[in-house]
Amino acid sequence: MFLLPIEEIGRARSLFRKMDMHLALQAILAGQVEAPIYVDDVEHPHFALTWAMSRVYLAGKPGNRAAAEALRKVFSGILMREALKAGHDAYMLSYPDASWEPFIALALQEREPIQVGRQYYAFKEAKANWHSMLPSGMQVRAVDAALLAEKWHNPEYLTEEMVSERPSVEDFLAKSFGVCLTRDDEILGWCLSEYNTHHRCEVGIATRGDVRKRGLGTMLALAFVEMAEARGVARVGWHCSANNVASGATALKAGFEHVADYPAYLGWFDPALNTAQRGYFELVNDNFADALRYYEKALSMSEAPDWAYFGAGCAAAMLGQSERALAHLAKVVEHGAEDSDDFRESKFLTSLRENLAFNLLLEKLDKRDKGK
Incomplete structure (x- = not known):
């Protein structure tokens, strides 16, 4: 992809015509927000990429496999570096319609962003x-x-x-x-x-x-x-x-x-954090097997968030795998990621309420919390 010179922004304007409700994007096109615009062809662009803070926008017509690879390089390169430098660890990717989804899936397949529903009100x-x-x-x-x-x-x-x-x-x-x-x-x-x-x-x-x-x-x-x-x-x-x-x-x-209503992709630049967040997304949507898979995948990575142990324990408990759940929850106590109220109040841990090992973990948490 190629960086569009500021004086040539008009070449990309028509590509974003279906995204008028995204005002951050309109501010970029109006020159009120300084942001780069990348296109597949400077003279005759077919699709474009731009971003402001953590908001990322794709528009035009999806390209081929080579175009997807070009998008992946820009996304994993300058876009991610600038976002992290500005303190943004996550991104929200908006696009015109569902025709973009296979292209985005190809370009960002290693990142596995979460598809989410969004709403616009006026x-x-x-x-x-x-x-x-x-x-x-x-x-x-x-x-x-x-x-x-x-x-x-x-x-x-x-x-x-x-x-x-x-x-x-x-x-x-x-x-x-x-x-x-x-x-x-x-x-x-x-x-x-x-x-x-x-x-x-x-x-x-x-x-x-x-x-x-x-x-x-x-x-x-x-x-x-x-x-x-x-x-x-x-x-x-x-x-x-x-x-x-x-x-x-x-x-x-x-x-x-x-x-x-419009679709978007939500993702985190850090692979372990993104994978753990996918676990959470699956957990709250009652997809417990997928939740457990993502949580445990995150925990196998370096610098996984400690709260992923709690999520994995919740998912395993909902699948009736009490020993597996307790193993993860023991790590929660060890790492100090949650407090006793989280254990007592989580609807996902109901099946463990009468379990002796679970209640011993609660006692440890209570002692730790009282000592704070």
Whole structure:
């Protein structure tokens, strides 16, 4: 593949026409986000690859085996180096449609990314007045220099998100906007703009775990959209995982409408971590034999995450392989990867509740946890 010169970006623009809902991509094409664009042919490109942070985009028409090999080299070379250098250990690969999947499978077969479902929502109209939803003792504040100048107990909860897309807090304040929820000296949640481009923006939103399920995310989204409209933003988009039911529900409650479902691939650059994550994906989807296979494959690699032992134990327990499960869970205790609550509360370990060896492991965990 060939790096497209900045002055030639227009040659690739038409290849991405089916991906208008991806605003990070539109920001790249508009020159507002500095990012490389690789094509198969500079003069007459048929497909293109670009990325911003951990978001990777493929578009055009899938190529042949040689093209897949060219894509593999760029992906495993400069793309991975730049992502890791910027602190991103994972990637989300988006593409136009299912016709790309055999090509991607060929190009990234050694990486085994996980195919996931994604959803896109666009704001239509507000369904409530956020002011009437604000609990006593809490405030919705604009994210600006005055807010950041105050002393907060957990400022990083907000500032880390501000630099997830922008290179600095100062750059965010100059080019983006948002609101946050506060109580006393604590920041409880935020809703921030992402990839502001051509009177459009996307939503980044979160509320702290201890204040969830109270409608505060919906309230923040409504306050954010009010601010966006006041700034002349005509279209606000919201992306989330198809499995993230809470996020989709919050979008709908705030007045967004479901526009599209689309596929993507999720992967981690580190092979052992990626394999363990595949194990987790199979476990939560009740594919226990595949989960165990991936977990144990990860554990055979160097620098496998310790939590993979717990996952392997859960998968083996669900398959009725108690001795195998206990062997993995013993490694959990040895490595200190989980606490006793994880053992007691996991639905995957129900079959071991009356097992003497399992309860001895619990006793060891309890003693370790009390000693912390």
